Amino acid sequence: MVQIVDRIPDTIRVAFEKTGDLQYISHLDLVRTMNKILVRAGVPLKYSEGFNPKPKMVFASPLSIGVESICELMDVKIAGEVDLQKIKASLERNVSDGMKINDVYIPSSKFSDIKYMSYLIELTTHDPDRSAKQISELFSRPSVEVIKRTKNGDAPYNVKNSLYKYTVSVENGVIKIEMMLFSDTSSFLNPEYIIKAIRENTDALSPDSPLTEYYSIMRTGMYRSDLTVFR
Amino acid sequence: MPNPNISSVLKSVTKPGRYVGGEFNRVLKDKNKVKLRFAFCFPDTYEIGMSNLGVRILYDVLNKDPEIWCERAYAPWVDMKREMDKYGLPLRCHESGDPLSDFDIIGFTLQYELCYTTALQMIKSAGIPLLSKDRTDDMPIIIGGGPCAYNAEPLADFFDLFSIGEGEENLLEISHLLIDMKQSGKYTRKDFLHEAAKIEGVYVPSLYEVSYNDDGTIRAYTPIYEDIPTRVRKRIIADMDAAPYPEKFVMPYIETVHDRIVLEVYRGCIRGCRFCQAGMVYRPIREKSPEVLCREAKCLYENTGYDEISLISLSISDYSRLSELTDSLIKWTDDKHVSLSLPSLRIDSFSEELMHKISSVRLGGITFAPEAGTQRLRDVINKNVTEDDLMRAVGIAFRNGKNSVKLYFMNGLPTETDEDIAGIADLAYKVVGEYYKTPKESRGRGVSVTVSVSCFIPKPFTPFQWERQDSLERLVEKQKLLRDKIKDKKITYNWHEAKVSQIEAVFARGDRRLAPALLTAVERGVMFDAWDECFDYDGWLDIFKKCGIDIGYYTTRGFGIDETLPWDIIDCGVTKEYLKRERARAYEGVTTPSCAEHCNGCGANKLGGVNKWCR
Ligand code: SF4
Numbered sequence: 001m002v003q004i005v006d007r008i009p010d011t012i013r014v015a016f017e018k019t020g021d022l023q024y025i026s027h028l029d030l031v032r033t034m035n036k037i038l039v040r041a042g043v044p045l046k047y048s049e050g051f052n053p054k055p056k057m058v059f060a061s062p063l064s065i066g067v068e069s070i071c072e073l074m075d076v077k078i079a080g081e082v083d084l085q086k087i088k089a090s091l092e093r094n095v096s097d098g099m100k101i102n103d104v105y106i107p108s109s110k111f112s113d114i115k116y117m118s119y120l121i122e123l124t125t126h127d128p129d130r131s132a133k134q135i136s137e138l139f140s141r142p143s144v145e146v147i148k149r150t151k152n153g154d155a156p157y158n159v160k161n162s163l164y165k166y167t168v169s170v171e172n173g174v175i176k177i178e179m180m181l182f183s184d185t186s187s188f189l190n191p192e193y194i195i196k197a198i199r200e201n202t203d204a205l206s207p208d209s210p211l212t213e214y215y216s217i218m219r220t221g222m223y224r225s226d227l228t229v230f231r
Numbered sequence: 232m233p234n235p236n237i238s239s240v241l242k243s244v245t246k247p248g249r250y251v252g253g254e255f256n257r258v259l260k261d262k263n264k265v266k267l268r269f270a271f272c273f274p275d276t277y278e279i280g281m282s283n284l285g286v287r288i289l290y291d292v293l294n295k296d297p298e299i300w301c302e303r304a305y306a307p308w309v310d311m312k313r314e315m316d317k318y319g320l321p322l323r324c325h326e327s328g329d330p331l332s333d334f335d336i337i338g339f340t341l342q343y344e345l346c347y348t349t350a351l352q353m354i355k356s357a358g359i360p361l362l363s364k365d366r367t368d369d370m371p372i373i374i375g376g377g378p379c380a381y382n383a384e385p386l387a388d389f390f391d392l393f394s395i396g397e398g399e400e401n402l403l404e405i406s407h408l409l410i411d412m413k414q415s416g417k418y419t420r421k422d423f424l425h426e427a428a429k430i431e432g433v434y435v436p437s438l439y440e441v442s443y444n445d446d447g448t449i450r451a452y453t454p455i456y457e458d459i460p461t462r463v464r465k466r467i468i469a470d471m472d473a474a475p476y477p478e479k480f481v482m483p484y485i486e487t488v489h490d491r492i493v494l495e496v497y498r499g500c501i502r503g504c505r506f507c508q509a510g511m512v513y514r515p516i517r518e519k520s521p522e523v524l525c526r527e528a529k530c531l532y533e534n535t536g537y538d539e540i541s542l543i544s545l546s547i548s549d550y551s552r553l554s555e556l557t558d559s560l561i562k563w564t565d566d567k568h569v570s571l572s573l574p575s576l577r578i579d580s581f582s583e584e585l586m587h588k589i590s591s592v593r594l595g596g597i598t599f600a601p602e603a604g605t606q607r608l609r610d611v612i613n614k615n616v617t618e619d620d621l622m623r624a625v626g627i628a629f630r631n632g633k634n635s636v637k638l639y640f641m642n643g644l645p646t647e648t649d650e651d652i653a654g655i656a657d658l659a660y661k662v663v664g665e666y667y668k669t670p671k672e673s674r675g676r677g678v679s680v681t682v683s684v685s686c687f688i689p690k691p692f693t694p695f696q697w698e699r700q701d702s703l704e705r706l707v708e709k710q711k712l713l714r715d716k717i718k719d720k721k722i723t724y725n726w727h728e729a730k731v732s733q734i735e736a737v738f739a740r741g742d743r744r745l746a747p748a749l750l751t752a753v754e755r756g757v758m759f760d761a762w763d764e765c766f767d768y769d770g771w772l773d774i775f776k777k778c779g780i781d782i783g784y785y786t787t788r789g790f791g792i793d794e795t796l797p798w799d800i801i802d803c804g805v806t807k808e809y810l811k812r813e814r815a816r817a818y819e820g821v822t823t824p825s826c827a828e829h830c831n832g833c834g835a836n837k838l839g840g841v842n843k844w845c846r
Binding site: 020021022024025026028029030032033035036037038039040047053065066094095096097098124205207210211213214215216 | 235236237238239240241242243247248250251252253254255256257314318482484485486490533534535536537538568
């Protein structure tokens with residue numbers, strides 16, 4: 001019998017959170033920040049060839065400014081053997097508020113298998129019960145159009161095309177919208193457009209009172225086509 | 232009262248990451264356990280402020296003191312400022328999120344004159360009265376430092392005190408005096424300022440009365456107490472190897488201007504370019520040893536994860552142990568994919584060896600600063616660089632595949648004629664010619680030469696401090712003259728807006744009588760003057776007119792050689808006699824050798840300091 005030896009992994013996957021004030025950091029800035037965190041943590045990085053070698057990192061799905069997440073995934077190419085527990089511990093020592101390292105493991109899946117993403121929107125507004133009703137009514141319509149920015153310019157878009165399912169509730173005066181969006185490239189939607197639809201069609205979130213009316217968007221999960229959690 | 236939720240505001244402004252803090256390596260302390268809270272303010276955007284080495288050093292020095300907690304604040308960009316004004320949101324520090332008014336000391340680093348209005352807007356945003364005399368005992372002490380503090384007279388009415396020279400020791404002394412006085416219960420603003428004025432390097436403008444002659448020039452500065460110095464001598468750190476240096480840098484999340492490790496290789500300058508303020512006020516030269524620098528670099532690399540190390544100084548090639556330093560750095564940096572960069576390379580030090588050794592020299596753009604177009608004028612300004620030096624340097628660059636070169640010049644230098652202007656164009660053409668002399672097989676494809684020309688500003692504490700600035704019309708005329716001389720498509724000509732240089736000159740050479748203009752500007756919402764999109768020349772002319780200020784007095788007039796200058800109250804080490812001597816040599820077109828060749832007796836030696844050159 002020939003024993004099958006696992007080949008030495010060349011990639012590690014880091015599961016992390018990006019919350020709080022880190023929502024204001026762009027994806028590009030996150031990439032630069034991650035680069036330095038990995039160096040500080042002493043991860044044996046594999047660099048690209050060429051004049052200006054860079055570590056090789058791939059993210060499951062870039063976050064827009066203003067969106068928090070408790071379920072981010074990043075793949076990093078490594079050069080040499082690694083102790084996953086040690087890497088996790090040293091990454092933890094090298095992150096600041098708003099970032100949390102949840103797991104470090106050898107990936108056995110491809111990011112392209114992600115089919116849905118779930119989000120939690122929390123809205124603080126002057127009349128939550130009334131606004132919640134308006135929001136439920138809004139999303140029960142067959143079409144909810146917003147102007148969406150695309151590569152080919154601004155165009156109307158029916159956000160319902162990206163919305164797989166949702167629930168709206170009010171808890172302690174805060175409106176909670178839990179929703180699942182399709183995440184394939186053709187129907188991927190920045191959840192900020194959901195807010196836009198709410199702003200344009202309900203009383204919630206008047207731009208005149210930004211200190212008393214506000215919202216947060218949290219990415220809460222990534223799923224496969226059979227709705228199991230993507231890992 | 233908890234801080235309001237400003238997430239909606241942050242989501243509506245550009246680059247909200249500027250305002251949130253939370254950076255790795257920032258220092259957090261318990262505000263109830265420290266004795267003094269220091270707000271270190273940078274009067275420009277976060278991206279610029281985070282790149283400043285002085286802030287990084289002083290933040291580290293202050294926070295190493297267990298009794299002090301130093302935090303940072305930056306100027307909110309125009310859109311954020313508008314929101315803050317609209318909703319009454321005060322300016323807050325990054326670490327604790329507390330408003331500036333909660334602090335014991337607010338310190339500003341004044342890096343360029345055109346940040347003055349921004350600094351004042353920050354004080355206003357904190358809800359603190361702008362004028363020092365209107366502030367009460369329960370309000371923060373506002374101090375200024377940095378290069379502009381050498382002539383901060385236009386800000387004299389607004390700031391409580393200035394820290395002159397290098398601040399590492401000085402700021403701690405000021406802070407501890409305040410701690411002691413507050414603890415003993417004897418603190419009053421008035422007594423504190425009186426005591427502080429006795430600390431070497433502290434200038435308390437309100438304790439000096441200025442009198443004027445009939446013609447408007449300054450007669451004298453008179454201290455109002457007998458026990459404070461009649462001239463304030465700048466502070467220096469004597470031994471750079473023993474000086475504290477940060478082991479870690481606060482890591483910005485968003486991209487900043489200089490987002491890398493910086494090593495301060497030495498302070499001061501052995502050259503004596505006659506227009507250069509930094510070259511005079513940072514004397515005497517004090518070097519760090521390669522051993523110390525390597526240790527600092529290693530430590531910073533481990534604590535930051537940066538992939539670039541920049542060696543900082545006024546003229547890096549003048550460092551007496553440069554190859555020793557780069558050799559020992561390269562031993563480990565190449566393996567770690569860390570690149571070295573050497574800004575401020577002199578033309579005469581550019582070599583084949585450096586090009587091969589230093590990746591930034593190999594990969595980056597090539598920039599030289601001949602400053603003037605003819606040898607005559609280069610001798611006047613004591614640049615000590617020849618045309619041959621330049622041709623040799625660009626020749627090396629071209630032979631090694633480089634095809635673009637950037638050249639820096641200055642317009643409006645003393646004694647400048649049209650011939651000197653034409654000389655700039657000639658030099659640019661000769662550089663292009665040098666490219667074509669390079670064998671085809673070793674040169675890169677297509678040559679481009681960029682000529683960048685700024686306007687001369689006669690800065691305090693330089694041999695040219697008495698000179699007149701060219702009028703706006705004359706400067707524009709000179710710019711046009713040069714534009715007409717450059718016809719070749721391979722040469723790009725950029726020039727600095729003369730209007731900006733004129734306003735800059737007013738404040739660089741200004742005195743206390745400019746205060747009303749600054750007050751009016753702040754009332755009108757002026758800030759970020761150093762930004763093209765914010766600079767409003769006509770607005771400034773209107774302000775000066777309204778305040779009865781003749782800007783010609785500060786710019787085109789030139790100052791009398793025996794006149795009392797607004798900055799005479801400060802002793803920067805270099806003596807007035809030396810500056811006069813250098814001025815005379817300039818007019819004779821005679822150069823002065825560098826300190827490495829022999830000591831020219833500038834006077835900075837009296838400040839002490841560990842160095843090889845001063846006699
Ligand atoms: S004292 Fe002499 S060596 Fe020292 S800085 Fe002045 S001129 Fe140079």
